[in-house]
Amino acid sequence: MTAPSADPAVGDTLRLTVGKVAAGGHCVARYEGQVVFVRHALPGEVVDATVTEVKRGFLRADAVVVHTASADRVPPPCRYAGPGRCGGCDWQHATPAAQRRLKADVLAELLVRLGKLTPEQVDALQVTVAELPGGPLDWRTRVRYAVDRAGRAGLRAHRSHRIVEIDACPIATPAVRELPVTDRGWRPGSELSVVSSTAGDPAVLEHREVPAGRGRDRRRTRTVTRLVYGEETVVERAIGTEFELPAEAFWQVHPAAADTFAATALELLAPRAGERAYDLYGGAGLFAVALARAVGDGGTVTLVESHPGAADAARHNVRELPRVEVVAGRVERVLPALGPADLVLLDPPRAGAGRTVVEQIVAATPRAVCYVACDPAALARDTATFTELGWRLSRLRGFDAFPMTQHVECVALFEPAGASPAGRTDPALPSTGRPEDVPGEER
Ligand SMILES: C[S@@+](CC[C@H](N)C(=O)[O-])C[C@H]1O[C@@H](n2cnc3c(N)ncnc32)[C@H](O)[C@@H]1O
Structure with a gap:
């Protein structure tokens, strides 16, 4: 081990006691008061870590020798994983159960730091990250x-x-x-x-x-x-349906993800017959098909998708569901003209929805919003906006749809603060929950 000064340089090796996990696939340690983000380590370990980057206010380092190993440590099953090697995975050295705990900890921390929720509000959500069927290897399609x-x-x-x-x-x-x-x-x-x-x-x-x-x-x-x-064009099978889409278009990467997220979204939204639903960032139509079946012949679904090939594929995939409309365009441009909805499902790319789209969703006065998120930091930022606008994050499910990596998928339910939870019958609401059924109610 080199003997670094108080200002370590790239290549120096530091003896570190590793602290909590942080977003990004690493843990936090301190060296002479400086924050060090350490990869290839686990909370509680004592490691020698080689500095890989010096930034203003923090360092990055890779654990190269483990002196005190965590009980969660395992030999990486991939021979390309490790310091300086393939960057595709972050947690090959942790048991699958530990990976899910680390992701749940990151999720809870982001909801406080970026989501502006109190620790008590986050505790009440009982954040966990569930395993998908199939194990930690052989899943990436x-x-x-x-x-x-x-x-x-x-x-x-x-x-x-x-x-x-x-x-x-x-x-x-x-x-x-x-x-x-x-x-x-x-x-x-x-x-x-x-x-x-x-x-x-x-x-x-x-x-x-x-x-x-x-x-x-x-x-x-x-x-x-x-x-x-x-x-x-490839065919994907989910929710008992075959979806055709261009090979380059988006589809959930884990083979069990599409079924799991669609079932969870329906469970959280609890759609009622006759409701009007939006599927924003709808891709080839996975959630639109699930929602259309749930709201039945009297309901409608509008899917908005900007990728022309994916929007064409969605039109093909919903061809037997005449009450589904597909709009090719950007959500932020299309949504203001769509008017009120009972339910909104959104599944944005990693950047999240952003303030403008969250404001547009709230302006559509839905009774419930299901947010499918591949980046928990973006979900947390959008949570802060929903809260500012008088909504609350009422339920949250994490899924380990990307085992061995730092990534986690979330399915979240937002409701107007004060509303009774989706799926429970509120005697103040009409049976369909549609605006035209509510005497005197303005939307
Ligand atoms: C995470 S994928 C979700 C797709 C679909 N919900 C699914 O599960 O298969 C995000 C989708 O949003 C589309 N997209 C990205 N930015 C968009 C925007 N501003 N407006 C509409 N669609 C957008 C992408 O083309 C992609 O199909």
């Missing part, structure tokens, strides 16, 4: 590879452009691992999306950045995608 200068496909090191050559990723499904990717040469600098759908359809797509135009515009780039293997 979609993998994004980067291609190095020599044309070899690999995965990026943590916070780096460096590409780690691998021959097989153990969290990918066996079908994804078998696709012809790591055993051949590719165009240097390109990226590859590798898909094997739940119905078994394979696809390998190559993405390249090319100049957006001539002259000055050469500096701007646009992404060109081409299918190099398999199918342009």
Whole structure:
């Protein structure tokens, strides 16, 4: 071990006692009063950690020797995991149960720090992260590879452009691992999306950045995608239905996720026959189909999706549900014109909904909002906005839809503060809960 000064530099090795987990796949330690975010460590451990980055006010470091190991520590099942190696996974060195506890702790911390909830409010939510069926390996139906200068496909090191050559990723499904990717040469600098759908359809797509135009515009780039293997359109199976979608469009990555999130959303929203529902950021129509069945023939569902291919796919996937309308466009532009709704489901990308969209949702005066979130920090920020606008986060479910990584999926229920919980019959509400059924009520 080097003997670092009070101002450690990259490459110095520090003896650290590791504290709590923090968002980002690392734990917090202190060295001479400075915060150190330590990867490859677990709370309570004593480690030697090599400094990888010096930032204003904090350091990053990788645990390289473990002197006192946590009871939760296990040997990483992947030979590419570890300091300086593949950056795809964060918690290969923790038992699956410990990974779920770490994610629940992060979720609770974010809800206080960014969500502005009190610790008591967070305790009342009883935040847990549930396992999905299938175990911690062999679950990833979609993998994004980067291609190095020599044309070899690999995965990026943590916070780096460096590409780690691998021959097989153990969290990918066996079908994804078998696709012809790591055993051949590719165009240097390109990226590859590798898909094997739940119905078994394979696809390998190559993405390249090319100049957006001539002259000055050469500096701007646009992404060109081409299918190099398999199918342009893949079929995904969920909620007893086959969904067709372009191979490049979004679908839940874990094979059990779509069924689990759709069932949880319905349980939290408790849709009633005849209700009007919005499926925002609706992709190829998973939640719209689930909601349409739940609100029945007298109800309506409006799906809003900005990716033209996904919106076309959604139109195809809801073709037998005439009360579902698909609007291709950006939620923030489309939503203000849609008018009131009884229920809103939103499943935004990692950035979350943001203030404008949360305000638009509240202005639609739904009785309940289900928020499916792949980034708990964005969910927490949007929670603070809902609270400011007089709403409350009334239920929250975490799911370990990305085992071995720091990522966690949440399904949350927001309701107007003071409303009785969704799904319970409130004698003050009419049976359908629709605005036109409420005498004298203005929306
Ligand atoms: C996390 S995915 C959810 C898709 C779908 N709900 C599902 O579960 O399959 C987010 C979706 O939002 C779309 N999207 C991103 N930004 C958007 C925006 N501003 N307005 C509408 N859709 C958007 C993406 O194309 C993507 O299909």
